[in-house]
Amino acid sequence: MKKILNNNYLLFLxxxxxxxxxxxAAVEKINDPGSFAFSIHNYKLLPLFTINITAIILxxxxxxxxxxxxMGISVKESSFIISISLIIFIAAVSISLLRGxxxxxxxxxxxxGTKIGLWKILENLFLLLLSVYLYFFxxxxxxxxxxxxxxxx
Amino acid sequence: xxxxxxxxxxxxxIISAALGLIFNLVNERGIPLxxxxxxxxxxxxxxxxxxxxxxxxxxxxxxxKELYEQNEIFxxxxxxxDFESSHIKGAINIPFDxxxxxxxxxxxxxxxxxxxxxxxxxxxxxxxLLGNKLSEMGYKNVYIFFGGWNKWIDAGLPVEGKNKK
Numbered sequence: 001m002k003k004i005l006n007n008n009y010l011l012f013l014x015x016x017x018x019x020x021x022x023x024x025a026a027v028e029k030i031n032d033p034g035s036f037a038f039s040i041h042n043y044k045l046l047p048l049f050t051i052n053i054t055a056i057i058l059x060x061x062x063x064x065x066x067x068x069x070x071m072g073i074s075v076k077e078s079s080f081i082i083s084i085s086l087i088i089f090i091a092a093v094s095i096s097l098l099r100g101x102x103x104x105x106x107x108x109x110x111x112x113g114t115k116i117g118l119w120k121i122l123e124n125l126f127l128l129l130l131s132v133y134l135y136f137f138x139x140x141x142x143x144x145x146x147x148x149x150x151x152x153x
Numbered sequence: 154x155x156x157x158x159x160x161x162x163x164x165x166x167i168i169s170a171a172l173g174l175i176f177n178l179v180n181e182r183g184i185p186l187x188x189x190x191x192x193x194x195x196x197x198x199x200x201x202x203x204x205x206x207x208x209x210x211x212x213x214x215x216x217x218k219e220l221y222e223q224n225e226i227f228x229x230x231x232x233x234x235d236f237e238s239s240h241i242k243g244a245i246n247i248p249f250d251x252x253x254x255x256x257x258x259x260x261x262x263x264x265x266x267x268x269x270x271x272x273x274x275x276x277x278x279x280x281x282l283l284g285n286k287l288s289e290m291g292y293k294n295v296y297i298f299f300g301g302w303n304k305w306i307d308a309g310l311p312v313e314g315k316n317k318k
Contacts, residue, residue: 033177033184041188049187056184060173064165077161102232104250138155 005133011140014130015069021127022066022082028109029059039106043092061085069134072143079134086128093120193281196296203265209284209295214308217269217298221310225267230279231302239314241271241305249279252286259290267294274303 004010029036037055040046046054061081068078089107093116096103105116114120177183196210200219204210212220221227227244229236236246247255249272262268268287272279284297298305306312 030173030176030180032182033180034182037184037188052184052188053186056177056186057170057173060169060176061166064169064172068165074158074161074165076155076157077165080157080162081165135157 005137006140008140008142011134011137012072012142015072015075015134015139018079018082018127018130018134019066019069022062023070025108026059026063026066029055029106030063032109033059036106036109039104042101042103042106043096044101045092045095058085072139075134075139075143079131083128083131083135086124086131090121090124090128093124097121193297193299203267204294204296206288206293206295208288209270209281209297211297211299212269214298214300214304216296217271217300217305218308218310220267220269220296223267225269226262227298228268228270228283229302230270230272230283231277235273237314238316239312241302242311242313244271247283249283249286252283259287262292264291265293267296268292269296269298271298271301271305274301277301 033052033055036059037052040051040055041048062085065078065081065085068074069082093105096116097118101116103116105114105120107114107120177186193211194208196204196212196216200212200216221241224243227241229240229244229246230249231240231246232248232250233246236244236248240246245258247259270280270283270287272283280297280299280301284295287295
Protein backbone atom coordinates (compact mmCIF):
# COMPACT_ATOMS: atom_id res chain seq x y z
CA MET A 1 0.00 0.00 0.00
CA LYS A 2 2.73 2.39 0.99
CA LYS A 3 4.50 1.58 -2.25
CA ILE A 4 1.45 2.58 -4.28
CA LEU A 5 1.00 5.77 -2.30
CA ASN A 6 4.66 6.64 -2.82
CA ASN A 7 4.31 6.14 -6.56
CA ASN A 8 5.72 9.15 -8.38
CA TYR A 9 3.07 9.10 -11.08
CA LEU A 10 0.23 8.99 -8.56
CA LEU A 11 1.74 11.83 -6.55
CA PHE A 12 2.15 13.87 -9.70
CA LEU A 13 -1.42 13.16 -10.82
CA UNK A 14 -2.92 14.12 -7.46
CA UNK A 15 -0.77 17.24 -7.20
CA UNK A 16 -1.86 18.26 -10.65
CA UNK A 17 -5.54 17.57 -9.93
CA UNK A 18 -5.74 19.43 -6.62
CA UNK A 19 -3.52 22.25 -7.89
CA UNK A 20 -5.58 22.69 -11.02
CA UNK A 21 -8.88 22.79 -9.13
CA UNK A 22 -7.50 25.53 -6.88
CA UNK A 23 -6.05 27.54 -9.76
CA UNK A 24 -9.31 27.26 -11.67
CA ALA A 25 -11.32 28.27 -8.59
CA ALA A 26 -9.04 31.25 -7.98
CA VAL A 27 -8.95 32.79 -11.44
CA GLU A 28 -12.66 33.60 -11.71
CA LYS A 29 -12.71 35.08 -8.20
CA ILE A 30 -9.61 37.18 -8.85
CA ASN A 31 -11.21 38.49 -12.00
CA ASP A 32 -14.41 39.57 -10.28
CA PRO A 33 -13.73 40.28 -6.58
CA GLY A 34 -17.03 42.13 -6.21
CA SER A 35 -19.07 39.02 -6.94
CA PHE A 36 -16.90 36.93 -4.66
CA ALA A 37 -17.32 39.47 -1.84
CA PHE A 38 -21.06 39.17 -2.39
CA SER A 39 -20.84 35.37 -2.12
CA ILE A 40 -18.91 35.67 1.15
CA HIS A 41 -21.47 38.15 2.42
CA ASN A 42 -24.22 35.61 1.69
CA TYR A 43 -22.72 33.15 4.15
CA LYS A 44 -23.30 35.73 6.88
CA LEU A 45 -20.30 34.42 8.84
CA LEU A 46 -17.80 37.27 8.59
CA PRO A 47 -18.20 40.81 9.93
CA LEU A 48 -18.81 43.31 7.16
CA PHE A 49 -15.45 45.10 7.34
CA THR A 50 -13.50 41.86 6.78
CA ILE A 51 -15.46 40.69 3.75
CA ASN A 52 -13.74 42.68 1.02
CA ILE A 53 -10.24 42.05 2.26
CA THR A 54 -11.02 38.32 2.37
CA ALA A 55 -12.37 38.49 -1.17
CA ILE A 56 -9.20 40.24 -2.30
CA ILE A 57 -6.66 37.95 -0.62
CA LEU A 58 -8.20 34.46 -0.38
CA UNK A 59 -8.24 33.75 -4.15
CA UNK A 60 -4.55 34.65 -4.35
CA UNK A 61 -3.72 32.21 -1.58
CA UNK A 62 -5.61 29.57 -3.57
CA UNK A 63 -3.78 30.53 -6.74
CA UNK A 64 -0.29 30.55 -5.20
CA UNK A 65 -0.79 27.30 -3.31
CA UNK A 66 -2.34 25.66 -6.38
CA UNK A 67 0.54 26.70 -8.62
CA UNK A 68 3.15 25.54 -6.13
CA UNK A 69 1.40 22.16 -5.98
CA UNK A 70 1.37 21.77 -9.74
CA MET A 71 5.03 22.75 -9.98
CA GLY A 72 5.94 20.56 -7.04
CA ILE A 73 7.54 23.34 -5.02
CA SER A 74 7.05 23.41 -1.23
CA VAL A 75 4.38 20.75 -1.60
CA LYS A 76 4.14 20.08 2.11
CA GLU A 77 3.52 23.73 2.92
CA SER A 78 1.11 24.39 0.05
CA SER A 79 -0.88 21.22 0.73
CA PHE A 80 -1.04 22.31 4.37
CA ILE A 81 -2.52 25.67 3.34
CA ILE A 82 -4.95 23.98 0.97
CA SER A 83 -6.05 21.47 3.63
CA ILE A 84 -6.74 24.26 6.12
CA SER A 85 -8.70 26.21 3.49
CA LEU A 86 -10.75 23.14 2.66
CA ILE A 87 -11.53 22.54 6.32
CA ILE A 88 -12.72 26.15 6.59
CA PHE A 89 -14.83 25.80 3.41
CA ILE A 90 -16.40 22.58 4.67
CA ALA A 91 -17.21 24.24 7.99
CA ALA A 92 -18.72 27.29 6.26
CA VAL A 93 -20.91 25.20 3.97
CA SER A 94 -21.99 22.91 6.83
CA ILE A 95 -22.92 25.81 9.10
CA SER A 96 -24.90 27.45 6.31
CA LEU A 97 -26.73 24.22 5.54
CA LEU A 98 -27.58 23.76 9.21
CA ARG A 99 -28.88 27.31 9.33
CA GLY A 100 -31.03 26.52 6.31
CA UNK A 101 -29.44 29.13 4.05
CA UNK A 102 -30.22 28.62 0.40
CA UNK A 103 -27.20 30.31 -1.18
CA UNK A 104 -24.75 29.95 -4.00
CA UNK A 105 -21.48 28.35 -3.06
CA UNK A 106 -19.22 30.94 -4.68
CA UNK A 107 -16.58 28.21 -4.76
CA UNK A 108 -15.66 28.79 -8.39
CA UNK A 109 -16.68 32.40 -8.60
CA UNK A 110 -20.17 33.16 -9.79
CA UNK A 111 -19.70 31.30 -13.05
CA UNK A 112 -20.42 27.89 -11.51
CA GLY A 113 -23.35 29.19 -9.55
CA THR A 114 -23.95 25.88 -7.82
CA LYS A 115 -26.02 25.92 -4.66
CA ILE A 116 -24.44 24.69 -1.48
CA GLY A 117 -25.46 21.20 -0.44
CA LEU A 118 -24.27 17.84 0.78
CA TRP A 119 -22.61 17.20 -2.57
CA LYS A 120 -20.45 20.29 -2.11
CA ILE A 121 -19.26 18.96 1.25
CA LEU A 122 -18.40 15.58 -0.27
CA GLU A 123 -16.52 17.30 -3.08
CA ASN A 124 -14.49 19.28 -0.58
CA LEU A 125 -13.90 16.22 1.59
CA PHE A 126 -12.51 14.38 -1.41
CA LEU A 127 -10.13 17.25 -2.17
CA LEU A 128 -9.18 17.38 1.50
CA LEU A 129 -8.34 13.67 1.42
CA LEU A 130 -6.08 14.18 -1.61
CA SER A 131 -4.48 17.22 -0.06
CA VAL A 132 -3.76 15.47 3.24
CA TYR A 133 -2.26 12.62 1.23
CA LEU A 134 0.11 15.08 -0.44
CA TYR A 135 0.95 16.55 2.94
CA PHE A 136 2.15 13.19 4.20
CA PHE A 137 3.68 11.76 1.03
CA UNK A 138 5.28 14.84 -0.48
CA UNK A 139 5.84 15.78 -4.07
CA UNK A 140 7.31 12.66 -5.64
CA UNK A 141 10.08 13.03 -8.18
CA UNK A 142 8.51 15.06 -10.95
CA UNK A 143 8.96 18.55 -9.61
CA UNK A 144 10.45 21.85 -10.62
CA UNK A 145 11.90 22.21 -7.17
CA UNK A 146 15.68 22.30 -7.16
CA UNK A 147 15.80 21.40 -3.47
CA UNK A 148 14.86 17.75 -3.20
CA UNK A 149 13.20 16.78 0.07
CA UNK A 150 15.92 14.89 1.88
CA UNK A 151 14.50 12.34 4.24
CA UNK A 152 11.91 10.56 2.14
CA UNK A 153 11.34 7.16 3.62
CA UNK B 154 9.21 12.29 6.16
CA UNK B 155 10.26 15.91 5.86
CA UNK B 156 8.93 18.33 8.41
CA UNK B 157 6.70 21.21 7.56
CA UNK B 158 8.39 24.59 7.53
CA UNK B 159 5.96 27.13 8.96
CA UNK B 160 8.14 29.98 7.77
CA UNK B 161 7.44 28.90 4.19
CA UNK B 162 3.70 28.71 5.00
CA UNK B 163 3.84 32.25 6.33
CA UNK B 164 5.88 33.35 3.34
CA UNK B 165 3.32 31.91 0.90
CA UNK B 166 0.50 33.65 2.77
CA ILE B 167 2.26 37.01 2.85
CA ILE B 168 3.23 36.86 -0.82
CA SER B 169 -0.36 35.94 -1.75
CA ALA B 170 -1.78 38.76 0.34
CA ALA B 171 0.64 41.24 -1.22
CA LEU B 172 -0.17 40.05 -4.74
CA GLY B 173 -3.89 40.28 -3.98
CA LEU B 174 -3.66 43.81 -2.65
CA ILE B 175 -1.49 45.02 -5.51
CA PHE B 176 -3.65 43.37 -8.13
CA ASN B 177 -6.78 44.85 -6.59
CA LEU B 178 -5.29 48.32 -7.05
CA VAL B 179 -4.69 47.84 -10.77
CA ASN B 180 -7.76 45.70 -11.48
CA GLU B 181 -10.48 47.85 -12.99
CA ARG B 182 -13.03 45.70 -11.18
CA GLY B 183 -11.15 46.17 -7.89
CA ILE B 184 -13.12 46.76 -4.69
CA PRO B 185 -12.55 48.95 -1.60
CA LEU B 186 -10.65 47.21 1.22
CA UNK B 187 -13.55 47.50 3.62
CA UNK B 188 -17.14 47.37 2.52
CA UNK B 189 -19.37 50.25 3.50
CA UNK B 190 -22.68 49.39 5.05
CA UNK B 191 -25.31 51.03 2.94
CA UNK B 192 -27.87 52.53 5.22
CA UNK B 193 -31.36 52.10 4.01
CA UNK B 194 -33.17 55.41 3.70
CA UNK B 195 -36.81 55.44 4.57
CA UNK B 196 -39.33 57.30 2.53
CA UNK B 197 -41.35 59.59 4.70
CA UNK B 198 -44.44 61.54 3.88
CA UNK B 199 -46.22 61.91 0.60
CA UNK B 200 -45.89 59.21 -2.02
CA UNK B 201 -47.78 61.05 -4.72
CA UNK B 202 -44.67 62.91 -5.87
CA UNK B 203 -42.04 61.03 -7.91
CA UNK B 204 -38.92 60.10 -6.01
CA UNK B 205 -36.39 61.15 -8.65
CA UNK B 206 -33.51 59.74 -6.68
CA UNK B 207 -30.38 57.85 -7.64
CA UNK B 208 -30.90 55.44 -4.78
CA UNK B 209 -33.83 53.37 -3.60
CA UNK B 210 -35.94 54.27 -0.59
CA UNK B 211 -37.51 51.86 1.85
CA UNK B 212 -41.24 51.93 2.43
CA UNK B 213 -43.48 50.27 4.97
CA UNK B 214 -46.59 48.17 4.49
CA UNK B 215 -48.96 51.13 4.46
CA UNK B 216 -46.95 52.91 1.77
CA UNK B 217 -46.61 49.69 -0.23
CA LYS B 218 -50.37 49.28 -0.11
CA GLU B 219 -50.82 52.82 -1.33
CA LEU B 220 -48.53 52.24 -4.30
CA TYR B 221 -50.22 48.92 -5.00
CA GLU B 222 -53.55 50.67 -5.26
CA GLN B 223 -51.99 53.00 -7.83
CA ASN B 224 -51.09 49.90 -9.94
CA GLU B 225 -47.35 50.47 -9.73
CA ILE B 226 -44.93 47.69 -10.68
CA PHE B 227 -44.08 45.22 -7.93
CA UNK B 228 -41.02 43.06 -8.43
CA UNK B 229 -40.52 39.88 -6.44
CA UNK B 230 -36.78 39.36 -5.92
CA UNK B 231 -37.13 35.85 -4.50
CA UNK B 232 -36.41 32.65 -6.37
CA UNK B 233 -38.64 31.35 -9.10
CA UNK B 234 -40.00 28.48 -6.97
CA ASP B 235 -41.04 30.84 -4.17
CA PHE B 236 -42.63 33.19 -6.66
CA GLU B 237 -44.57 30.45 -8.41
CA SER B 238 -45.79 29.15 -5.09
CA SER B 239 -47.36 32.51 -4.26
CA HIS B 240 -46.67 36.20 -4.64
CA ILE B 241 -48.21 39.64 -4.48
CA LYS B 242 -50.97 39.70 -7.06
CA GLY B 243 -49.75 41.20 -10.33
CA ALA B 244 -46.08 41.20 -9.30
CA ILE B 245 -43.36 40.12 -11.72
CA ASN B 246 -40.47 37.89 -10.75
CA ILE B 247 -36.81 38.89 -11.07
CA PRO B 248 -34.77 36.54 -8.85
CA PHE B 249 -31.76 38.55 -7.77
CA ASP B 250 -29.54 35.47 -7.79
CA UNK B 251 -29.94 35.18 -11.56
CA UNK B 252 -30.26 38.88 -12.28
CA UNK B 253 -28.10 38.74 -15.43
CA UNK B 254 -30.68 36.59 -17.23
CA UNK B 255 -33.39 39.13 -16.52
CA UNK B 256 -31.67 42.31 -17.66
CA UNK B 257 -33.58 42.33 -21.02
CA UNK B 258 -36.88 42.02 -19.13
CA UNK B 259 -35.95 44.85 -16.79
CA UNK B 260 -35.01 47.07 -19.72
CA UNK B 261 -38.59 46.84 -21.00
CA UNK B 262 -39.67 48.90 -17.99
CA UNK B 263 -39.41 52.66 -18.66
CA UNK B 264 -36.80 54.33 -16.46
CA UNK B 265 -39.20 56.82 -14.91
CA UNK B 266 -41.67 54.17 -13.77
CA UNK B 267 -42.16 53.53 -10.10
CA UNK B 268 -40.85 50.14 -9.08
CA UNK B 269 -41.34 48.43 -5.76
CA UNK B 270 -39.05 45.51 -4.90
CA UNK B 271 -39.80 43.00 -2.17
CA UNK B 272 -38.65 39.62 -0.89
CA UNK B 273 -39.18 37.29 2.04
CA UNK B 274 -39.24 39.74 4.94
CA UNK B 275 -36.94 41.89 7.02
CA UNK B 276 -34.36 39.06 7.19
CA UNK B 277 -34.15 38.93 3.42
CA UNK B 278 -31.88 41.38 1.61
CA UNK B 279 -32.65 40.41 -1.98
CA UNK B 280 -35.09 43.32 -2.32
CA UNK B 281 -32.39 45.76 -1.19
CA LEU B 282 -29.83 44.30 -3.56
CA LEU B 283 -32.28 44.36 -6.44
CA GLY B 284 -33.31 47.93 -5.53
CA ASN B 285 -29.68 49.06 -5.58
CA LYS B 286 -29.14 47.32 -8.91
CA LEU B 287 -32.18 49.03 -10.43
CA SER B 288 -30.92 52.42 -9.25
CA GLU B 289 -27.54 51.65 -10.79
CA MET B 290 -29.34 50.85 -14.03
CA GLY B 291 -30.80 54.33 -14.04
CA TYR B 292 -34.23 53.87 -12.47
CA LYS B 293 -35.17 56.98 -10.55
CA ASN B 294 -38.21 55.83 -8.60
CA VAL B 295 -37.25 52.65 -6.84
CA TYR B 296 -38.85 51.65 -3.55
CA ILE B 297 -37.95 48.75 -1.32
CA PHE B 298 -40.91 47.25 0.47
CA PHE B 299 -38.89 46.25 3.49
CA GLY B 300 -41.44 44.27 5.47
CA GLY B 301 -41.92 42.28 2.30
CA TRP B 302 -43.88 39.21 1.60
CA ASN B 303 -44.51 38.22 5.23
CA LYS B 304 -46.17 41.49 6.15
CA TRP B 305 -48.19 41.48 2.98
CA ILE B 306 -49.63 38.07 3.82
CA ASP B 307 -50.23 38.97 7.46
CA ALA B 308 -52.21 41.98 6.30
CA GLY B 309 -54.35 39.75 4.09
CA LEU B 310 -53.61 41.75 0.93
CA PRO B 311 -54.15 40.25 -2.55
CA VAL B 312 -51.89 37.36 -3.53
CA GLU B 313 -51.81 34.81 -6.34
CA GLY B 314 -49.91 31.64 -7.24
CA LYS B 315 -50.11 27.86 -6.97
CA ASN B 316 -50.33 27.74 -3.18
CA LYS B 317 -51.95 31.03 -2.44
CA LYS B 318 -52.96 31.30 1.11
